[in-house]
Amino acid sequence: MKLVEKLIQNRILSKEEFVELLANTDAEDREILRKEAVRLREKYYGHDVYIRGLIEFTNYCRCDCYYCGIRRSNRQAERYRLTQEEILACCRAGYALGFRTFVLQGGEDPYFTDERICELVRAIKSSWPDCAVTLSIGEKEHSSYRLYRKAGADRYLLRHETASPAHYRRLHPPEQTPQRRRQCLWSLKELGYQVGAGFMVGSPYQTPENLADDLLFLHELSPQMAGIGPFIPHHQTPFSAFPAGTLRQTLLMVALTRLILPNALLPATTALGTIAPDGRERGVLAGANVVMPNLSPVGVRKQYALYDNKICTGDEAAECRACLQNRMRSIGYELAVDRGDFVPE
Ligand code: 5AD
């Protein structure tokens, strides 16, 4: 049996088979995989596209990931942090625009102690009890994750970045270990978060074996969400001279992830929209069902630069929402005013 058919039937392949598939897919195979991904996506979520209001509330970061523009060693990054009042104002504006999930994303900023994070989560949940709060603030102790959960956090995004330990070590300094990353993800699952893992496509030194590991890791962890976007170089990082991941390979990885996690929440990422003008539409047409427009104040948007040429940094939240609504309608999908929770099988 052909590998593509085998995958569609069994929903999983061995590592060797995935490597072979990644090396040998032609345009026809990719179209078969894309169509199956769309079929599954529509089976669980119809033509709805969920929106998540992304609030990038601090770009201070104690991490030093080699790919990231806000890594601590980038002395040229202009740092900012929003006050609780500013963050709540973003939520207020977002709520009026139909957002029912707020994603608090930031660097690993020691100013935001567990106490401050919990206070923030409680404030959002008490003002907008019908909304989900997603945290995306990096690696923390199990005890911290437990406190945030108690304060009302519903979901947590922590991409695994790459599931191959040796590759992980090439993308991060020695103090950031693949073991700790995995441990955090399992902790989050155990605490009952809806968890989002994910990885970059085309990151430096990535091989087809690494991508096969990513798919197998997703199958093993079985997260409710998976963020997949192309690596894009940032000019002030050690990886400035590496090429960006390609649209084709990112779309293939999104489709393959949909086959493995048929009912997952998969964003068509901003990075995908950055490497191609219709990247996010193409992402949805490869099985994605979430978009994450920015609710951060326009005044700080440019400072949250993880990679070069990020889109939407000059647009107000309302413009972004309208723009995405048009984009999704143009391909037969509709933004939903909904928390957009995970649908169990
Ligand atoms: N290109 C693409 N994605 C990046 N991220 C960080 N830096 C880059 C980059 N240069 C992604 C990481 C991280 C998420 C918040 O952004 O995967 O988990």
Ligand code: FES
């Ligand atoms: Fe932000 Fe189009 S989605 S301007």
